[in-house]
Amino acid sequence: MLLVHSLTKRFPIDDGVLTAVNDVTFEIGSGEVFGLLGPNGAGKTTTMRIILGLLQPDSGYTEVDGLRTSADPMAVKSRLGFVSASDGVYPWLTVREMLLYFADLYSVNVTEAASRCESLCDMMDIGDLLDRRAGDLSTGQRQRVTLVRGLIHDPPVMLLDEPTRGLDVVGVQTIFDYIDILRRGGKAVVVCTHRLDEAERLCDRFGLLHRGRLKHCGTLSDLKEQTGRDSLVDIFVDLIRN
Numbered sequence: 299m300l301l302v303h304s305l306t307k308r309f310p311i312d313d314g315v316l317t318a319v320n321d322v323t324f325e326i327g328s329g330e331v332f333g334l335l336g337p338n339g340a341g342k343t344t345t346m347r348i349i350l351g352l353l354q355p356d357s358g359y360t361e362v363d364g365l366r367t368s369a370d371p372m373a374v375k376s377r378l379g380f381v382s383a384s385d386g387v388y389p390w391l392t393v394r395e396m397l398l399y400f401a402d403l404y405s406v407n408v409t410e411a412a413s414r415c416e417s418l419c420d421m422m423d424i425g426d427l428l429d430r431r432a433g434d435l436s437t438g439q440r441q442r443v444t445l446v447r448g449l450i451h452d453p454p455v456m457l458l459d460e461p462t463r464g465l466d467v468v469g470v471q472t473i474f475d476y477i478d479i480l481r482r483g484g485k486a487v488v489v490c491t492h493r494l495d496e497a498e499r500l501c502d503r504f505g506l507l508h509r510g511r512l513k514h515c516g517t518l519s520d521l522k523e524q525t526g527r528d529s530l531v532d533i534f535v536d537l538i539r540n
């Protein structure tokens with residue numbers, strides 16, 4: 299469903315060239331949650347930005363549902379949902395207006411958009427907030443609106459960038475429940491996070507990036523077998539030290 303093939307991205311820097319993503323390949327299927335993990339500067343955000351079509355790779359390619367981003371960026375964008383730590387709600391619009399606005403940007407037809415808006419808000423327990431101004435909502439309520447917004451065009455692939463950053467325990471649980479809903483809905487999900495404990499609970503498979511290279515990829519038991527280590531934290535620490 300999501301294919302990242304031999305992806306490489308270089309940036310010019312003062313004293314030469316930095317290879318931020320170096321020949322990275324992985325694939326994620328329907329109903330699978332993939333943790334893209336790595337220390338600061340490993341290349342996670344750059345990889346996500348290329349998948350989203352916001353950056354061009356120097357070589358390699360990404361495909362969503364068999365469509366190559368470089369060949370048909372708009373069709374690919376319409377099949378991707380993106381949620382990051384910042385909420386990005388429009389404070390002067392009601393929740394309903396904002397969700398319908400985003401549905402329209404994705405060319406979802408009006409009747410379908412209205413019904414998705416209701417059902418997704420009910421699912422995220424914010425059905426009673428539809429006609430409230432987004433700017434008047436609490437942080438947790440705005441977070442839920444952002445999560446619904448990511449799904450309004452029913453994309454098969456969801457990218458979540460640090461989704462639990464800055465959230466309290468209830469907010470984190472909301473993200474966990476949301477990811478469960480995505481998995482059960484057959485989405486292919488990429489989660490970028492520094493929280494290894496959360497990743498271990500949430501993800502079916504992992505890709506461990508370090509200095510642009512995908513050092514390990516697989517299920518937790520694959521990684522344990524590959525490294526001889528007992529936990530994601532130990533595997534991660536080894537990765538950074540070696």
Ligand SMILES: Nc1ncnc2c1ncn2[C@@H]1O[C@H](COP(=O)(O)OP(=O)(O)OP(=O)(O)O)[C@@H](O)[C@H]1O
Pocket residue numbers: 309310311316318336337338339340341342343344345
């Ligand atoms: N536009 C740019 N120009 C130059 N270097 C860049 C640019 N964007 C990213 N980089 C560099 O590429 C490398 C990878 O950055 P990236 O943001 O992908 O890392 P990351 O894994 O998301 O890190 P973090 O966990 O800190 O957010 C870093 O060394 C970063 O400084």
